[in-house]
Amino acid sequence: MNCELRITLKSDMCSASGDGFSLSIDTDVSYDSHGLPVIPSRRLKGCMLESAKYIGAQNIGGIFGVSGTSRGSLRIGNAVPEGYASLCTEAENSGKNAQQILALFTSVKASTAIEDDTAKNESLRFMRAVNHYSPFDGSEMVFTAPIEIEDKYFDELSRICRAVRNIGYKRTRGFGAVRCELLRSGQSSVSTISGKITDDEATYELRYSVRNESALMLPGSNSSETDDYISGTSIMGFFANQYLKNHSDDSDFEEMFLRHGVIFSNLYITSPEGTAALPAPAAIAKDKTQSAEHGTVYENLLTVGENHVRILKPLKSGYFAAGSEIKVQTETVYHHSTGDDSTLYTQTCICPGQVFSGTVTGKGKYLRNIAEALSGCVVTVGRSKTAQYAECSVLYAELRPLELKQISVSGGERTAAVFCSDALFTDDCGSYTTDFAEVCGQLGIKNADTDKSFMKYKTVMGYMSAGNYKKPHIRAIAAGSTICFTAESVCTLPEYAYFGAKNGEGFGMVCFVKADELMKLGESVSASGKVNAATDGRLTELLKKNDTTEEMRSSAIDYALSNRSALVGLSSSFVGRVLLMIRQAGAFNDLIKRIDSVKTEAKKKKAHDIAMTAEKYKYNEDWREYLETVFLLGKYFLRTADRKEEE
Known part of the structure; x- marks a missing residue:
């Protein structure tokens, strides 16, 4: 039966990928090609198995399988954010790279080791973690994972899922707290096959x-x-x-x-x-x-x-x-x-x-x-x-x-036999062979041009899971090998045909093509890998808001740098007083009234002029961050100026 595992974050979580970025992130989270965070399903399965042992589940072998012996009934996919298909479509159409999308859902945490009651030298590490709360509405982040399980194991697996309380890196240090619940799902994979069979023997x-x-x-x-x-x-x-x-x-x-x-x-x-x-x-x-x-x-x-x-x-x-x-x-x-x-x-x-x-x-x-x-x-x-x-x-x-397509070849016309898959050939003794003459003989080629033929070889091997043993190694003609030959007379050749051994497993597929048409290989099919899911616009709206915020921050920094002298002309105490006004003001007009109450005319005018540069942001909260950025940089400029005077 099809089920859904619903995972609600109760703290920040790091489902570590094992990768990182030198000098910036030592431990990174797992995420997909769009930048959306994921919880790998093998991680989930491991946590579920651990919890199953902890609560003493009765059918661990039947659910999870036994390594090297039998496969379990459970099949689980990666856990992805709720509304994943919609988010993927929006991310793909946004023009943003994966790191920009990932930054919306994550934050970077710093930590050190402690030695003798102080931070240990060279122990500073940075870890990226998925935020506890959603960037869209501030609710707790929810991940969902598809699960397939036999009906008889559903109740027991549901108890196992509820027992999973922590997932991921540093789960004993406050990260990765989760609530898991298993829900029945009516969804199933549907594939429509066009065409029908009218003759059993055809x-x-x-x-x-x-x-x-x-x-x-x-x-x-x-x-x-x-x-x-x-x-x-x-x-x-x-x-x-x-x-x-x-x-x-x-x-x-x-x-x-x-x-x-x-x-x-x-x-x-x-x-x-x-x-x-x-x-x-x-x-x-x-x-x-x-x-x-x-x-x-x-x-x-x-x-x-x-x-x-x-x-x-x-x-x-x-x-x-x-x-x-x-x-x-x-x-x-x-x-x-x-x-x-x-x-x-x-x-x-x-x-x-x-x-x-x-x-x-x-x-x-x-x-x-x-x-x-x-x-x-x-x-x-x-x-x-x-x-x-x-x-x-x-x-x-x-x-x-099946339509047996053929090509017509004139006498003396150069033709190629292209191996579209690896091929296995046997000689008269039943042994596998890669002898060029033997291969040409089995293909029916008499006038092979060895100078224009390009052969590749490989060793075919495999593993038989049903019997739990390795298959023997066999020398084979590798896919892509090309034998060039000249037709003796007018003839027709199959466009595609199978030769040699193990044709049922895809071996020995050969394409016959005229030498001058070799570059036209390939066939159109009615399939596209692009997925266009219905979108709700959440991610697009958030990205636009972030772009506006970044533009505002850049504008604040540019203003502070270009008006450094005016900011340095203010005292540190007055800058601190204005910052307090900014944080306490209920709205932009309230801030202007507070600044106008300043008694010193020169200071009031400077603060008023700076505040009015944020007027274009007054209809949202961006004005507050804009002015905080400007005055915080002003405070930094003042400290830098004081140090230079002391020197």
Whole structure:
């Protein structure tokens, strides 16, 4: 069932990110790309587990799972400020950077260690914390987090949530006091799949796009760094798990997921314009002789002349679509594990808010089950599926009969076979091979041009979570490899086809394209990563107010600096008297009356002239801060002048 965890702050809180800024902030809070503070869900899950043990909960294993053995029923997302979708839209349209937005919700705290009843040397530290009260209306800040839990555990989890009293850094020093409550929610993820299946035995294709709502950790060759695509293996595992929730381990399951009767392609990054990218072909290169002011220029190495004098650097990674390179955005996330083996570690993840597109291909009767599993669910892939990571929402899904597109090639025309995914090939003995001649033979290529072919290799590995063991390492042809060949006669070639082993997991996808059309790779999809939620204008109004306040402060400082001599002409006692008037005055006109009551004419005139410069702010409280700033600077100028006289 879907629930909502509601967290109300009872003090300032620092959900530390592990990061900081030298000389200004030693410990920073966690926040998103817009600058809105968040409480990472793994932090929440850890606090909830701690509280569950403290109150003696009976079903800790069923709710939270057992490490290395079984996954728990609980799935929790990051906690975000109430009205988060609206705030994100306003922040994105505001033109402000993340630090400017974050400053609205946070403040910086200083602390020292004590030694011999005094501050210890070199112990001053600065920590940024989320303010107890909301900047919008002054009420206590409220964060909400989505939760999925089985019905039978709801009451027990509700008690556990109520037992969580403190979250975050320095929670034993007055920070992070919270009140948590678990509420039932009627909301559910809804995804509409267009198209329908009319023939169970015909081959259909499900084209779909997902947006990662949280960071994705898709471990590849390095366990602490993510891959930059969602593999077909991960997608197949997700659908297999969804299928088993409503069906038994029947013959259809075996055919779809064990015998590769259904092909799950990799999901690759989609450009903001809605073009699904493919791994960058190694036959495309950057022109390094072009200056930066002309932008990046790409060249097709299959058609470029041999006598060129330019410096061309082949693309080694990334993705390519419609003539431009696309990079997947990543970030480094800090984590701290507790217990006997406590340690601080980092991992590189895919930033949230990016769109990935791919396909599922198979018979109609199988695709019907896949569509059923996809409809109305959240797609979870990668590491840490129960907290903080792995959550993707379906933006677009369309079922349609598979259309086998082909290209016509003339005799003697140069053509390229581009590997759109990693490929595994076996020889006659059943062993995996990367031999160029063997690969060409299985692709049906006879006249390969080795000088114009660009091959890349990698080692494919993985982990089988169901059996809790590592998969064997296999040498493979890497995505982006390009084999150039010349057609012997007029023929037709499939635009896309699968070759080699493990096609059901997305391996072996090859695109045939004419050599001079290599730069046109990519296909438009009906998906966009931009979210336009309804807004209430709270953040926009607050930002405008802050801009006005900053403008007022700058005006006060400029006035004080340009009229320094006039301020120095006043005595310190009189400046202090005027400051008291400013603080006690009920309104601007009341302040003018108080100043006019001063008996010394010269002092009264100077104070009156300075006060009248704040007349434009008299209809709000900004006049008070403006004049306080001016006279406080005047007090500072007087002290500086007195020191100079003493010297």
